[in-house]
Amino acid sequence: MKDLVKNSVEETLSALLDAEADRPVNAERYARDEERRSYRAGHYDRSFTTTAGEVNLRMPKLKGVAFETAIIERYRRRETSVEEALIEMYLAGGSVRRVEDIAEALWGTKVSPGTISNLNKRAYEHIEKWRNRPFEAKYPYIYVDGIYLKRCWGGEYENASVLIAIGVTEDGYREILGAAEGLKEDLESWKNFFVWLKSRGLDGVKPVIGDKALGMVESIGQVFPEAKYQRCTVHFYRNVLSSVPNRNAAAVAKMLKAIHAQEDKEAAREKAKQVIEKLKVMKLGKAAKTVEAGFEETLTFMPFHLSTGSGYEQTTLWSD
Numbered sequence: 001m002k003d004l005v006k007n008s009v010e011e012t013l014s015a016l017l018d019a020e021a022d023r024p025v026n027a028e029r030y031a032r033d034e035e036r037r038s039y040r041a042g043h044y045d046r047s048f049t050t051t052a053g054e055v056n057l058r059m060p061k062l063k064g065v066a067f068e069t070a071i072i073e074r075y076r077r078r079e080t081s082v083e084e085a086l087i088e089m090y091l092a093g094g095s096v097r098r099v100e101d102i103a104e105a106l107w108g109t110k111v112s113p114g115t116i117s118n119l120n121k122r123a124y125e126h127i128e129k130w131r132n133r134p135f136e137a138k139y140p141y142i143y144v145d146g147i148y149l150k151r152c153w154g155g156e157y158e159n160a161s162v163l164i165a166i167g168v169t170e171d172g173y174r175e176i177l178g179a180a181e182g183l184k185e186d187l188e189s190w191k192n193f194f195v196w197l198k199s200r201g202l203d204g205v206k207p208v209i210g211d212k213a214l215g216m217v218e219s220i221g222q223v224f225p226e227a228k229y230q231r232c233t234v235h236f237y238r239n240v241l242s243s244v245p246n247r248n249a250a251a252v253a254k255m256l257k258a259i260h261a262q263e264d265k266e267a268a269r270e271k272a273k274q275v276i277e278k279l280k281v282m283k284l285g286k287a288a289k290t291v292e293a294g295f296e297e298t299l300t301f302m303p304f305h306l307s308t309g310s311g312y313e314q315t316t317l318w319s320d
Contacts, residue, residue: 010055013048020069021060087123131178135201139167139177141304142202142227144193144210146185161185163193167202177202187215194223207300211235231297233260239294243286252279252287259295265302269295 043058089099096113143166151160161184165177178200180193190213207230208220220229237256244252255275262268272295279288 010057013055014058017057017060017069021062087120131180132200135177137167137169137175138204139169139175139202140204140206141168142166142177142205142208143168143232144190144208144216145232146213146216151181161189163189165193165197185213185215187218190216191219191222194219198223206304209301212239212294212297228300229297230300231294233298236294236298240287240290243290244284248282248284252284255279256291260298265299268299268302 042061044061046057046059048055048057096116099116100113144164146161146163148159148161150157160181163178163180163185165179167175167177169175178193178197180196205224205227207228208224209230209232210216211232212235217229220227233256237253240256241249241252255278259268259271259275262271272291276288276292279285279291
């Protein structure tokens with residue numbers, strides 16, 4: 001049955017192609033006509049992938065005019081959508097074997113590992129072009145963080161960090177500025193990451209918002225000496241709450257948020273002192289020490305927020 005369908009598709013498409021060739025020729029085959037614009041020059045074979053499988057078509061050859069077929073163009077669009085789907089499956093984490101199986105189930109054609117590899121090379125070319133694009137806008141506020149993913153190195157899986165930077169434009173819009181893989185979140189990796197961003201035109205950075213990764217904090221001053229470090233309050237809250245019993249977590253979280261809801265830095269400092277004393281009364285000494293040691297780094301955003309007058313919400317500058 002499969003061969004019968006495949007043969008029928010081959011015959012039907014070849015007949016349609018011959019009929020299409022009559023239009024640019026402007027005459028039927030072998031007809032002597034004054035309005036004839038071209039002559040046929042035989043056929044050439046072409047393999048073509050369809051939902052019925054791979055078929056062999058007899059493509060008309062013409063003299064004097066180009067033969068453009070709407071039939072092939074429709075299938076080209078279909079092939080493009082198939083290629084995009086294969087790339088998306090792979091980039092989403094599917095193995096080559098899994099992509100092969102899905103392709104065969106959906107489109108009736110087994111895709112070779114070499115084909116998938118070639119498609120991925122094309123995808124990565126676009127990715128690399130995007131990763132290394134020069135910056136045209138100004139990004140005064142930068143979020144940075146590192147996430148850990150499993151990578152296969154020589155047949156063994158290890159944790160690899162991916163360093164991410166998100167910029168906020170002067171108009172308040174966020175944009176991913178860069179993502180780079182590093183072996184770990186150390187000083188050298190972060191420094192190379194920031195130098196790479198700077199080489200693409202990143203300047204005028206005011207605060208850099210991130211967690212308490214020491215390599216990241218040290219490298220900010222080396223690459224962006226005019227910028228100031230803003231500790232991410234979400235990470236800060238997590239650090240404090242990690243030493244707080246569950247029954248007190250909601251109350252302590254509310255107290256911490258009150259620090260950053262103050263109108264200016266002096267008021268926030270005063271509120272932080274009150275929170276520290278309250279935590280001590282609640283017998284949460286470790287949480288009190290964490291707040292005392294780190295709250296000042298979470299207040300960097302306040303002068304920027306008050307001076308910009310750009311309508312940014314506070315959460316834009318200091319939270320995840």
